[in-house]
Each structure stands twice: as C-alpha cells, then as structure tokens.
Amino acid sequence: MKVLVLNAGSSSQKSCLYDLPEGAFPETAAEPIWEAMVDWGIHPDYGQLTVTAQGTEHEIRLSRDTPNHGLEEMLATLVQGETPVLGALTEISIVGHRVVHGGDRYCQATLIDEAVKQTIEELIPLAPNHNPAHLEEILGVEAVLGDVPQVAVFDTAFHTSIPAAAATYPIPYDWFEKGIRRYGFHGISHRYCAQQAATLVGKPLESLRMITAHLGNGCSLTAVRGGESVNTTMGFTPLEGLMMGTRSGSIDPAIPLYLMTQMGVEASEVDRLLNKQSGLKGIFGPSGDLREILQAREGGDERARLAFEMYVLRLQGAIAALIPQLGGLDVLAFTAGVGENSAAVRSATCAGFEFLGLELDESKNQGSAKNSRISTANSGVAVVVVHAQEDWAIARECWQLARCP
Structure with missing residues (x-):
C-alpha cells in the first residue's frame, strides 16, 4: 500500500x-x-x-x-x-x-x-x-x-478529551459558547509520543500518568491519563504556554493592550512581535535556536544564560502545574528537536523534580538517547526520550482507515 x-x-x-x-x-x-x-x-x-x-x-x-x-x-x-x-x-x-x-x-x-x-x-x-x-x-x-x-x-484531535474545567477560560461564558476555548496543538506528536513511551517502560498506556514534552521551535506539554489528553499548555492558539523559540508563550494579557493603547503599536505588529520576535530569540537576540544559545552560554554570554534559565524555569513550572490533575507522575517523555537532542535541557529540567524521586542516569542522558529510557532503575519517575515521527503516525492513521473505512 x-x-x-x-x-x-x-x-x-x-x-x-x-x-x-x-x-x-x-x-x-x-x-x-x-x-x-x-x-x-x-x-x-x-x-x-x-x-x-x-x-x-x-x-x-x-x-x-x-x-x-x-x-x-x-x-x-x-x-x-x-x-x-x-x-x-x-x-x-x-x-x-x-x-x-x-x-x-x-x-x-x-x-x-x-x-x-x-x-x-x-x-x-x-x-x-x-x-x-x-x-x-x-x-x-x-x-x-x-x-x-x-x-x-x-493536531487538535487528541485534545478533544480535555475536560471542561481545563478547556474553559475564566472569561464570560458566552465566549466559550462562541468557540473561544483551549484547543491544544501538537496532538499528533503527543499521541505518538505517549504510545511509544508506554512501550519503552513496558506498561499499558492506559495505566500510566504521563507528561509528554514536545520541545522544538514550538513547545507544548500534555498531561496524559488513561491514554487520553486531560490538559495541555497550548490553548486557543499555539502562542499560549511554554517559552518557545520565537513565541513568547503565556504572558500578562495586559501587555499587548498596553502596547496598543499606550505605545501606539498596531495589533498586527504586536502579533508579529509575540510570535516571531519573542521567546528565546527575544531574550538572546541573534536567534531562537537553542543550540546557538547553549554555545553562547558556554562562552559567558549573559543573555544566553538568562534565556536558558527562563526556558527551563517555565518548563519546570508548567510540568509541576499538570501533576495534580494526573494525581502523580509515572512517566516524563521528551520529544521533538530540543527534547530529543538537548541533554542540557533534559538534565536541568529533571533536576527540579528530584523531590518526586526522579533520578536521571546522566550517562544515558548524555549518550544517544533517542527511543530510550534515561532515568535510573530506581527512579520514582521514568524519564524517556522518544524520536518524533509525525509523518509515520499520519501514515498509520491512513493505513487503518484504508483497511476499515
């Protein structure tokens, strides 16, 4: 076929x-x-x-x-x-x-x-x-x-299982009825990552409390329980949530209003600034490529250091915010360009969760970690790295529909 x-x-x-x-x-x-x-x-x-x-x-x-x-x-x-x-x-x-x-x-x-x-x-x-x-x-x-x-x-399909309390914004309810709600994105990647992570730890997906971290130029987390998405960091648009390569992620919503009403910035320019000139690029300056930032940080660049620390701090905070809804954490799975290739991001992020009994095996983390478990055998949380295969996931969906339309 x-x-x-x-x-x-x-x-x-x-x-x-x-x-x-x-x-x-x-x-x-x-x-x-x-x-x-x-x-x-x-x-x-x-x-x-x-x-x-x-x-x-x-x-x-x-x-x-x-x-x-x-x-x-x-x-x-x-x-x-x-x-x-x-x-x-x-x-x-x-x-x-x-x-x-x-x-x-x-x-x-x-x-x-x-x-x-x-x-x-x-x-x-x-x-x-x-x-x-x-x-x-x-x-x-x-x-x-x-x-x-x-x-x-x-991309939104995996997140249609999110309960109303997570999908609804605390704004007038009739806005929700008009379609302003949390949709979530990267769903194809998150679904595939969760399935592969369960295979790597050798347990049924439905039995696991998991957070999948899709970290690329765009970044999002998804809380997966019973094999379903129960919350995610991106929302009405892909701009919400984590600090990303060029996107700001979540900020005080009054900031765009202030830029428009007090500083005369056009709405289209605010949109461009938040989507194309913010995030890692906004803080570091030359680019939003984490590889360049890590290299500059090693050379003593203070803005590169700040960008990295902000990125990790916001990532840790978002992970922590999802754990209560899961009732605990069995698996943390990293995927996509940064998630798969940056041992520094994985190490710094996991260091904030040692209180959960999470123990990273640094030799595995620093090695060729794709499609493998990088936590120790005694770790209270299994940490895995999954190679993103979005096209393969789409091909699988097509194969299944072709056989059973």
Whole structure:
C-alpha cells in the first residue's frame, strides 16, 4: 500500500511516501521511499523543491506563479525525472494530511469529504497561517490525483478529551459558547509520543500518568491519563504556554493592550512581535535556536544564560502545574528537536523534580538517547526520550482507515 503524507505549512510543504504492507502494520517505523520539501522562504524570486529518493537528492526551482504552490511538480518527481519510485501516480492508495486546526469537531483521523473541507475553511480565522494551506493542498490533490481517498489528521484531535474545567477560560461564558476555548496543538506528536513511551517502560498506556514534552521551535506539554489528553499548555492558539523559540508563550494579557493603547503599536505588529520576535530569540537576540544559545552560554554570554534559565524555569513550572490533575507522575517523555537532542535541557529540567524521586542516569542522558529510557532503575519517575515521527503516525492513521473505512 502506497501512502502519501503531506504536511503543509504557511511557507513550506513537507511530503513523504511510504510503502506499507497490506497485512499487519510494522511494529517499528519504516523509512519513507521518497521525501520532498518545497520551501518558498529560501529566496524572494523562486521556491525550491528538494526531493530525496533511493539515495539521490535533486533540487528544482519553482516559479512564484506555479499553480498549487508546486504540488503538481512535486508529485511528478514520484514518476519521472531524477527520483522516480512509482510507475504511475495511480499507485498511490491514500493521502494523509496534517491539519493544524479541527476545532472540537474531530476526535480522530477522518476521511475528507465536503463537510470536512467546509470545517477546515470555517476554522481559518483560528489558524490563518496553516488551515488555508491545508485546504489548498487538499484541493490540489483532487486536481492532480482525482478521487484518491484523502485523510485529515488533526493536531487538535487528541485534545478533544480535555475536560471542561481545563478547556474553559475564566472569561464570560458566552465566549466559550462562541468557540473561544483551549484547543491544544501538537496532538499528533503527543499521541505518538505517549504510545511509544508506554512501550519503552513496558506498561499499558492506559495505566500510566504521563507528561509528554514536545520541545522544538514550538513547545507544548500534555498531561496524559488513561491514554487520553486531560490538559495541555497550548490553548486557543499555539502562542499560549511554554517559552518557545520565537513565541513568547503565556504572558500578562495586559501587555499587548498596553502596547496598543499606550505605545501606539498596531495589533498586527504586536502579533508579529509575540510570535516571531519573542521567546528565546527575544531574550538572546541573534536567534531562537537553542543550540546557538547553549554555545553562547558556554562562552559567558549573559543573555544566553538568562534565556536558558527562563526556558527551563517555565518548563519546570508548567510540568509541576499538570501533576495534580494526573494525581502523580509515572512517566516524563521528551520529544521533538530540543527534547530529543538537548541533554542540557533534559538534565536541568529533571533536576527540579528530584523531590518526586526522579533520578536521571546522566550517562544515558548524555549518550544517544533517542527511543530510550534515561532515568535510573530506581527512579520514582521514568524519564524517556522518544524520536518524533509525525509523518509515520499520519501514515498509520491512513493505513487503518484504508483497511476499515
């Protein structure tokens, strides 16, 4: 079964093709047989399509007026040019899309029909940087591949189980009835991380009280109990919660009002500052890349030191805030770019939870820690590192729906 996974962003599009068996789903993640990336931010005059398949990497320049943002050209590389892996596009059995916002209407992966497309369109005001790209991509696949089944895998779906007390903001209740509530994001990653973490500790997911930490440029935590999300740090938008690469995370809500009413900053500029110029970048200055910050901190840069300390302090505080709702903590799981690769972040974060009996094995933490347990055998909390495999998780959802639509 050939499963195409498409992950559209506001200025880029990642894609991969898996060749999956018709029988049992593989226990371990398979490598895609083809990968592609379209990046419209690399140059003002053109987009760059980079395709990798069969050990070959090929780059193609795309005109700015290319229809469907290069989707047709990208799919053509599956059957022709330098990287063919299919005899014909009709070999594609099903297409899966990561969709950032599904509101509270979808709790699982869903075959796309007119109602689903309408919902994605209606939710554009809540995800203006992503949902338009998802919808355009879905329509583009229809134009190129015809009536091939398409699946929406929503980032918000895992969090539809959050109870009302956690989902509702302490503002006039009629705002909640109008859709202003905690939705949560990174749900595909959090669900996959929780499942893999349970496997690593050798216990049923439903028996564990777990916090999953998706730490990349965007960062969020999810409290998982009984295999379900019961709370998460991102909220109405992905801006809420932890300090991130370029996003502020939670701040006093009066600050944007003050900037607009007292300092004359336009609302659009406030939005840009909080999403693109804050977080680690806002404090450190040169960038929001934690690798650069750690290197600068080693060199004695005070703002790098401050940025790191703030990042860890807010991360620890958010973890601690979720524990009472879980009634304790059995597993802390780190995933995504920072979570998987920064031993310094894991070590500093876990040091704040020694009172829970958490003991980190620093030799394991400093080593190649992906898909492994890095706490000691006697630790009161199991700490694991899970390699993020969002595309694989989407492919699994497609495989299941293709077999049992």
